[in-house]
Amino acid sequence: MDISFSKYYNDLNITDTEFYFNDSVLRFLPNIRSLNIIVGRNNTRKSRFFRMVMEHEAYYCWKSDTPFEEILLKIERDIESFKKDFGNLSLITFGINNQTKPDLRNMIEDLISENGTYSSKLMYSLRAGRLCTGIEFIVEKLLICPSESEFELLLERIEKVVRVIEMLHYLLKGFYEGDSGQLINFEVNELKRSIYRSLSPSRSRDLKKERVSPLLNNLASIDDSLNKLKSFHYERLTPNIIYIPVLRTSRTLSGITDDIFEKTIRNQMPSLSTRVLIHTGLSLNAKILKSRNGSKQDFYDFLAFEEFIGGTFFDGREINMIAQYGEDKEIRISLPDERTDVSFNDLGDGVSGIINLLYPIFTAPKDSWVFIEEPENNLHPAYQLIFVKAISENVFIKEKNLKIFINTHSNHILVNSYLSPEDINVIVFSKRDKDTTSLMSFSDDKKSTLDLLGVLNTSVLVSNCLIWVEGVTDRLYVQAFLKAYIDSLDSACGANIREGLDYCFIEYGGKNLVHYDFKTLESDGIDRNVKAFYSNNRILVLADHDNDEAKKEQFSAIENKHFEYIDTGLPEIENILPKEVLIDFLRHLAVTEKLINNVDFKLIATKKLGELFDGVKKNRRKLAIKAKHGGTLSNPYKRKLSEFVFQKVAEGSYDWNLFRKSHNIERVIEKIFSFIKLSNGG
Template sequence: MTFFFDSMACSEISDYHALSDSGRIEFNRFTIFIGANNSGKSRLIRKLFSADSGDLRLCSSVLSGELKDSLGSMINLISKNKANKFFKGADALAIANGDLVLRNKISEFINEYNKFCDFVRSDDRLSGSVAEIEVSNQQRVNFKNNPTCPMVKIDPSWSSLAKNFGRFYLPALRGMRPLDKDNDLFKSRTIADYFSLPGFDAKNVITGYNLYSLLASFLLGKPSQREVIRRYEKLLGDHFFNGNEVTLIPQYDGDTVAVKIGDEDQFPIYDLGDGLQQVIIITSAAFLTEEFSVFFIEEPEIFLHPGLLQKLAVFLLEFTEHQFVAVSHSNHLLDLAESRSDVSINKVKKDRNDGGLQFLVESKEQDQEILEALGVTPSSLFLANSSIWVEGITDRLYLRRFMQKYIEELSEDAGRSLLSSLSENFHYTFVEYQGAALSHWSFSRTGSDGDENDELSALKASSNIFLIADGDIKNKGNRVDRLKASLSENFYLLDCKEIENLLPLEVLKRTAANFYETKRTNKNFVNIDGLEKLKYETYSNSLRDGIGRFLDRACSVPKESRFFAEDSGTIKNKLRFCKIALSVMDEIEWDLTDEVRDICEAVFEHVKSCNYLS
């Protein structure tokens, strides 16, 4: 479910203006608001939390998860054959209002739209008061003859559904040390400062004080509720306590929760590290809330190591069905917005003009402006215990997904829990060295390992380096020998030109087909059926040719045309191709190849050794 906020509908927040075409602030599964101190971002989420439900508009992407599986080709039709584009709320709303139409393939569009209508009608959550869909035969005829005529009218506000989802607020004032046995002082202070409104529902402000009663109610409840707690404890142990068994105990005749970790003695939870207390406060609130809700979180990074912060966000996305809106000063959440389509960043800033003070909200991609807003400077320290050096962004994205798949394929006996507990930016981090720039770095512990003395010292920039290099550097002087001498077993040389050559066959074929379908240039000279001729054992062992050249050959592309390949033989639009491949990996069944598995094993052995994990 995704909602957007229409500032025009609420006078209390009318001074917030979205710098978007729609004029609305749109939200993803996990939306991060960043900005300088006193920019208005915390005020915004407090107003969103307490706003009247009539001021919240729910986009049609309430259906996004189900639609992805149910609509099939309609997704491609709506996105005009662009790959990797889900059925977004803005598109769905435009279709419902007759603003978005397709002027070709009308019959296919009508068929798929009818499936959409049937789907909405059959979903109990969306019946009756939520969406009234009436599609008569005459409407279908009218639509076929005039595609600009709206086929279906859905109430875009969906106000009745807006009243049914929960909203919870986690203020910066939160903790597990009760300041008063009978009163939640953190909550009362928060309400007095921000929410002293008639009829305000105070129970939806979460400070950690109620964890005792929350656990007790589940453990003393139905068998299914006790199973929820067991599942939660297992996930906590796997993801935040290095795979150790975790037990949370609301002690008899007490007011605090005790915790037991592995073979350690039981102890009060307030003796746990402050960062892990924050993890439990936030994750328990979300995991133990059954109905879909939106959680507004003030600065989730409080007391957290940067690596744990990212792991916390992934936990919330992977193991709950809720939506999250966070205010943050941390740059360590930014990587998630790059690697996950369900995370987005909005920048908030003040603007003074003749009309007075207003606040501007702008959806942002990663750029220097975001780092400046967060106060990140070049002097920021490397905090991870090990670093994995890769050539560029696509190597990093592929390797991250391969590592995830490697863990998924492991049995519990093979150490799955331990590897699942490893956190990027805590146990390890990635560094991109950008191809030819590798020659500028020295990896020697004693100084320059080259002929010149003006090389950069890699060990001064990051510690415990594991470097992965494309196989094509074998032809670049003595670079391989130098790296082997400096890094020894921490240097991994691919046996192929580049990491794209190691894509599993089914993933490569599906990715190339999607890449072909979404490219708008002339492609009459491409025999896309030729993809079936590809053989993994051929392209995965090539040091000379990149995957782009193999795809062109398979599809009978004339040498002078080059549809998939750059002049060098590598794939065109590497980042776009990579993102399509990552989407394909999420959609189909596939297995790691032996070559990729070897890389993952080497990387994880390095990370474990640098973190003193067996």
């Protein structure tokens, strides 16, 4: 989904903008997803932009597979080229019938004979200026389109322009190729008797075919772009806006009865609409009272929030958050089998900070847009992970269909967002010059984005143990398998295992494993190998089998009670997936049942999946599923398979009953789980 900024600028009469996207003035903010993260260095106008997005009275949104701005830029470039090429043909005249003329009145005009009377035959002329003006008018109106009904009118105009362009294309091809040519999406019955009437060039040499060929290509390009515009879905949205500013607290301020933080923010942001709900935490007590005593939906949302807090911080116990009447206004948490309630102020900054951030999200109306500034403030990296997993994976929150925007400086939030199953959009800000800022949007290649931003895996330094895996796909598999395994256990056995605090992953990059020393903790001088235990003193290494017995013997022989080595038992981690999962994946790729049945899954114990699946086709086209070397899956399909499995587990389609069909998955995950428990005193 793309948001129009041109309409915002037009409404406020802003002529100079300080924001650029792909070296052009920002007219549309593209790729808006459920989770949108704004990052960049200090003083790159992130906060200014963040607040500007909130100031929109309404959001004018365009939905399609192709970015709206990309289509409009292409049309504008083609129009400039069209003017140059068409200018040499000052007038094109062709014959059409009376039935067609009214539909095309805006683009063509009657041809008057020299004596001032109509010619005996119906002939109409097309001038470049009139056609170009018509297209430019459409682009201009699309930029500031205020409503769905206005867009419908523009679609009608687009249809007429497309018709004229296709007639012109047909005419020129017929003149130069001796036939009508083949034109997409247009039946030219009205031109059957007369392909063309005349071409009136400024210079005779302009009638040469090589000078008209670029014009034909140009017409085809414009025609294609205008037809793509017809596939766009337009919406004018006025969602509920929730703003969680950096000026917030989860503490009660003595002697303060009003939300002075909210008043301060509204004074500093006078353009902010009164419909924007600002949540600073100072009025949390009153909001909890409203949730408990308000509508049925308010109460239902609050129960889901209490369930999440109890499951995350109180060992899965059912809790009650109690707001107080009177001057004290202290929030207390009631626990079963506990005589004394826990004061909110005794929870610690991390837990109270999470409550303050997530309460307005759990209780938000459906389809709301939520803007959060620097959620990492006062949050331990493990709690940042809890926050990210909640907004990206919690089923209750996902069903609300929220659009969440986060302005952050935290690598932990960025990395953990990318490792979540949520489809996210990262908007990177950088200074273009002293007066303007450049924006870039990334939503697909997650690993490359992290590399570009220079993100380091610093979160490993705060975990109680490390799980070393070969790469990103291995990590996704183990995360998925672990979640399925833990979900199958009693809540007391596995619910308190938290990634980012109790354990964390690090990717060692396959063959790079030989450059790490897992034997010693200290060094007397320069060593050619990296001391692995400098990062953490409890390490588990998971590696592919690869038929490398020497490697297995080397690491299995390490005597350290805080080190464990496991291999997958098969050539690669993908090989340990159950047959049912691999069949589901091939179906997901639209491979036919016949080709799936031709795959010999018995060879999975010895062959890599690239070899095993080599030759499968989609729509009769062979998929590039095998890497050029080594027989493994190509990188795009490695990523697709791992994300497919991860998503299936996240949505509940795959569980431990499926994965335990693989002896190797069962063996590996039970060992990893035991290692994590032991490393955390379990």
